[in-house]
Structure formats: structure tokens, C-alpha cells
Amino acid sequence: MTMSLDQFREALKRADLRGPLGLQLSDVDAELVAHDPASSQSWYAYWLSLQPAAAQPTPPPPAAASVSPEPAAGVPAAASGFDATPPPFSPAPQRAQTPTTPYPGAPTAQYPGAPTSSYPGEPAQDAHPTASYAPTAVPAGGDPGSPLRGTAQYAGMPAMDGAGAKKRNVGLWVTLSILGALLLIIAIVVVTAFTTARHWTKVDVPEQPETFHSEEYETGRYDVSMDTVNPCYVNQDWTDCTNLLQASYDANCAGVELTETATAICADYSNAISQMRAQDSEGAYVATLGTYGNLTRTPEIDTRQVSNDDYRPAETHEAVCYLGFLGECE
Structure with missing residues (x-):
């Protein structure tokens, strides 16, 4: 049976089509693999390696924007420009080595004729595919126990730790403390001004005596x-x-x-x-x-x-002096 990568992804989403593929994936893991381009391509290559050689089509090139899987422990870092996606497999003798599985449900059994990496100067490693998920936040309704659950970290974004948040909190508390102290000082000054205010009668127009x-x-x-x-x-x-x-x-x-x-x-x-x-x-x-x-x-x-009926009383008003210099002071 031969199918394209898109057909392979659709088959992962359905339990009735996923069983004949021979992949031991739970419903949750299969759904995650189907929606992750890098993981679905890796599993597709692994599935093709299980098929007879005559029925294997050439795997499609890896997606340029996909996140490449992490190399197995002990494998040197790839040179600049080297795609970390598993290369086309070449037959190699079966080795009794347990592949690393980054999440529950990934296949661990050895299979005949499993390909191994054969890059110059690089130790042979098990070509068993590993699911390389792009780190994302747990989707709504997702399984809290899923191995993909964790802190979301996107490309180009520095890792957030408690130090930055603590520093922001300290700055916020300092600002609030300063504002609170200023408001308290203003309140004290206002209360003092009103309690010590001096009221007096200010003459606007002097009295005109009668003649x-x-x-x-x-x-x-x-x-x-x-x-x-x-x-x-x-x-x-x-x-x-x-x-x-x-x-x-x-x-x-x-x-x-x-x-x-x-x-x-x-x-x-x-x-x-x-x-x-x-x-x-x-x-x-x-x-x-x-x-x-x-x-x-x-x-x-x-x-x-x-x-002469020319008497005029003085024109006055009540004046208030605050703190000795604010308002109307003598």
C-alpha cells in the first residue's frame, strides 16, 4: 500500500485507518503528529521504511519552516546549513539498540532492515523516528498529562524565568510606594492647612463718614x-x-x-x-x-x-489665610 504524505496525515487522524498502518500511537499522539509537519514527515519516513522496497515512493523534502528534531544523545551537532531532519535511510545491519522515544506511545521495537545514519565522521545511530514537536501551549481541551504540556517558547523569544518578573514586580512596588508617600504628604499638608487656617475680615472699600x-x-x-x-x-x-x-x-x-x-x-x-x-x-x-x-x-x-446723608459703611469680606502664605494673607 502506497500513500502520499497528506494521505498519511489524514490516516493518522482516523482510528480505523491508523490501525492498518501498524503504528502504535494513541489517539492524542496521532492527532499531535498529524498536525505537526516535522513529526508527521518523520513518522511518514518511518512508515515507508516498514514497506517493501518496491512500494516505497521517494519521501517529500522536509518543510523549510518546520522545526527539526533534536539529534540523539552522543551525535555531534550538524554543520552550518545541515538539515537536522533524518536523511534518506540506507540499509544497515540490525543493531540491538533501543531508540530514544521523546513521548509515550512512540515505537521502540527494533525492526528488520531499519536504516541507520551514515554521515561521514558521525557514529551510527538508530534511525527510529522521534516525534519532534514544535513547542506550543496545551490546546484548549487538551490532555493536562500530555508530554507536550509545558511552557510555550517560540522562535526568537528568550526564555522567561522568574528573575524578570520579580524585577518588574519590584519596580512596580517601588513606584506604588513613591506614589503612596506623595499622596500621604499631600493629605497631611491639606489637613494641616485647613486646621491652622486664619480667618480675618478684609476691608475692600473703607468707611465713608457722615458729613x-x-x-x-x-x-x-x-x-x-x-x-x-x-x-x-x-x-x-x-x-x-x-x-x-x-x-x-x-x-x-x-x-x-x-x-x-x-x-x-x-x-x-x-x-x-x-x-x-x-x-x-x-x-x-x-x-x-x-x-x-x-x-x-x-x-x-x-x-x-x-x-448730608453721605455715610457709607465699609465694604468687607471674610478672608482666609492658609499656612501663612496661601490664600488672602495680611
Whole structure:
């Protein structure tokens, strides 16, 4: 039976087709080999070596991007440009040597006519294929116990160890510590500023005092003065003269508030009128004029200070000074 490499890979995926191939692979290992180009090519070459010579086609060249299997222990490293994929096998005498199996389920039994490597200067080794898996992470749903489980390491990526992660963690903690210390200092300064803040009243516009001006005004009282012109005349009826004096008194002294001087003048004038009425008799007349004259009344005038209504209170606001220099400080 002859099949191509692609047909070989498809056969590995199916248990009913994998049995006739004579390969002792579990379902999980067969699936991994089928999906790994280097491993499937190596196992394909191994399967071809089990077939009769007439039925063996020329194996396809190895994939350029595949990961070559590790050489067996004791084999020198290949020279620059040498493909580490097992070369075309050449018949060699059977040797009783147990091949190295890198994962469970790989064939270990010797087989007649197994090819061995025959490179110049290189010790012969068992040509039993080894599954060289490209290191990948365990796929979703994969078997946690699979031998392929491990740290994923891709080409060109340096191996990650705990030192780098620890160094990053230390740097992160230092940064967080510095930030925490700064926040703590800021909080202390803010609390201190508010607890020690000084409140005071700041004058924005000074007070404008009230000003006054002088003015004259009537007090409501009256002054009374008496001139030297007597209202009576000689040979006038006594009663008529008395009535003239009474009329002058009533017009100027009665019914109003008088000043002290006016009160004295009006009182004397009233006494004179009373004396004349006591001396009145039938046919009496004025023989001589006395010293009483006509009365005159005028309002009392005084001077007072009147406000100009120009007082303006000071304009202020409550100011706050923090730490002696922040805010509004004197």
C-alpha cells in the first residue's frame, strides 16, 4: 500500500485507518503528529521504511519552516546549513539498540532492515523516528498529562524565568510606594492647612463718614419786642387806651409759646393793662403817655447741623489665610 504524505496525515487522524498502518500511537499522539509537519514527515519516513522496497515512493523534502528534531544523545551537532531532519535511510545491519522515544506511545521495537545514519565522521545511530514537536501551549481541551504540556517558547523569544518578573514586580512596588508617600504628604499638608487656617475680615472699600452742614430753622417759639411808640394819645378816653393795649397784647402774646424774654415782656405788658383797668372811671381820659409802646412778635430762629446723608459703611469680606502664605494673607 502506497500513500502520499497528506494521505498519511489524514490516516493518522482516523482510528480505523491508523490501525492498518501498524503504528502504535494513541489517539492524542496521532492527532499531535498529524498536525505537526516535522513529526508527521518523520513518522511518514518511518512508515515507508516498514514497506517493501518496491512500494516505497521517494519521501517529500522536509518543510523549510518546520522545526527539526533534536539529534540523539552522543551525535555531534550538524554543520552550518545541515538539515537536522533524518536523511534518506540506507540499509544497515540490525543493531540491538533501543531508540530514544521523546513521548509515550512512540515505537521502540527494533525492526528488520531499519536504516541507520551514515554521515561521514558521525557514529551510527538508530534511525527510529522521534516525534519532534514544535513547542506550543496545551490546546484548549487538551490532555493536562500530555508530554507536550509545558511552557510555550517560540522562535526568537528568550526564555522567561522568574528573575524578570520579580524585577518588574519590584519596580512596580517601588513606584506604588513613591506614589503612596506623595499622596500621604499631600493629605497631611491639606489637613494641616485647613486646621491652622486664619480667618480675618478684609476691608475692600473703607468707611465713608457722615458729613453735616449748618442751617437756620424756626424753633416754634416766638420772640416779642416792644417799641417806644405808645398806641394811645393825650386826652384819649381811658377805656379806649386800655383796649388798644389789650389788643396789642392779644395779637402778640396770647396763644403761642414764647421765649423767655418774650414771656417777661408780655407779663409786664399784661400787668400794665390790669393796672389801667383798675384806674378806669367814668369820664377818665389820658392825661400823659406812659412808656409802653406797640408789641411785635417774630418766630425764634436757631441754627442746627443737618446731615448730608453721605455715610457709607465699609465694604468687607471674610478672608482666609492658609499656612501663612496661601490664600488672602495680611
